[in-house]
Amino acid sequence: YSKEQYETYIHKMDIQEHLRSSIINGFNGFEVYYQPIFNTSCNAIRGAEALIRWNSDKYGFMSPVDFIPLLEESSLIIPLGKWIITQAVQQCKKWCGIIPDFTVNINLSFVQVIKSDIVGDAMECITQEDISHKNIVFEVTESGELENNPMVRNVLRSFELLGFKLAIDDFGTGYSSLNYIKQLPLDIIKVDKTFIDDIVEDDYAQAFVKLIVDLSKTIGTKIVVEGVEHKEQYDLLKRLGVDYIQGYYFGKPVPAKVFEE
Numbered sequence: 001y002s003k004e005q006y007e008t009y010i011h012k013m014d015i016q017e018h019l020r021s022s023i024i025n026g027f028n029g030f031e032v033y034y035q036p037i038f039n040t041s042c043n044a045i046r047g048a049e050a051l052i053r054w055n056s057d058k059y060g061f062m063s064p065v066d067f068i069p070l071l072e073e074s075s076l077i078i079p080l081g082k083w084i085i086t087q088a089v090q091q092c093k094k095w096c097g098i099i100p101d102f103t104v105n106i107n108l109s110f111v112q113v114i115k116s117d118i119v120g121d122a123m124e125c126i127t128q129e130d131i132s133h134k135n136i137v138f139e140v141t142e143s144g145e146l147e148n149n150p151m152v153r154n155v156l157r158s159f160e161l162l163g164f165k166l167a168i169d170d171f172g173t174g175y176s177s178l179n180y181i182k183q184l185p186l187d188i189i190k191v192d193k194t195f196i197d198d199i200v201e202d203d204y205a206q207a208f209v210k211l212i213v214d215l216s217k218t219i220g221t222k223i224v225v226e227g228v229e230h231k232e233q234y235d236l237l238k239r240l241g242v243d244y245i246q247g248y249y250f251g252k253p254v255p256a257k258v259f260e261e
Contacts, residue, residue, distance in 0.1 A: 033253035047103040050088035133163035160185035193227020
């Protein structure tokens with residue numbers, strides 16, 4: 001018996017119960033934030049990534065790093081994920097009235113993919129809001145499951161056949177395999193920020209990004225680089241031929257109203 005481990009477990013269970021309560025009570029405390037995605041060719045914002053935030057009545061504003069694993073562990077990510085899709089699609093439709101080709105990226109949890117009718121949920125929302133499939137990008141994080149799980153591959157193929165765009169997030173970390181690019185129906189490759197932090201001085205990071213850029217041009221995908229915080233990084237990435245930039249240099253994740261302003 002360990003008192004510290006027991007207290008940690010009780011704390012975790014308490015947070016999970018507050019998450020459940022928030023979801024049951026109309027997703028109280030949850031809000032979708034949006035981070036701009038900048039198009040380097042036209043020098044303008046052309047999209048945003050939808051990111052969930054939670055302000056708990058008991059714990060206050062909690063980092064997604066802390067609460068998303070609890071949502072996945074309890075499968076609460078399934079109802080919340082459907083709600084996120086609805087919110088993001090509705091917001092995208094509004095912004096498409098200003099910029100017709102505006103896109104919103106929505107993250108999919110592995111739990112959503114294998115334990116829910118994620119394709120049906122997406123189609124229902126798209127049909128209801130009467131928005132083009134081309135304005136929605138679904139992001140999946142790279143992992144061994146992407147390459148080895150037939151169910152995941154089938155879901156991604158279904159999204160492709162329906163006309164949705166697909167992106168692989170955090171590319172270059174974790175399991176990391178170039179087979180993703182060859183075997184999966186990807187439209188966008190998102191390079192993880194760990195390659196960008198020191199890219200101005202790091203020859204390896206520059207070579208890696210240049211390799212992915214060259215490969216993407218050959219196979220017809222686009223490149224988004226995350227974690228860009230300084231002008232020097234942006235200028236270098238633009239010279240390397242990166243299509244889209246995301247990071248604090250252009251804006252942090254903010255509520256929809258602040259994003260519009």
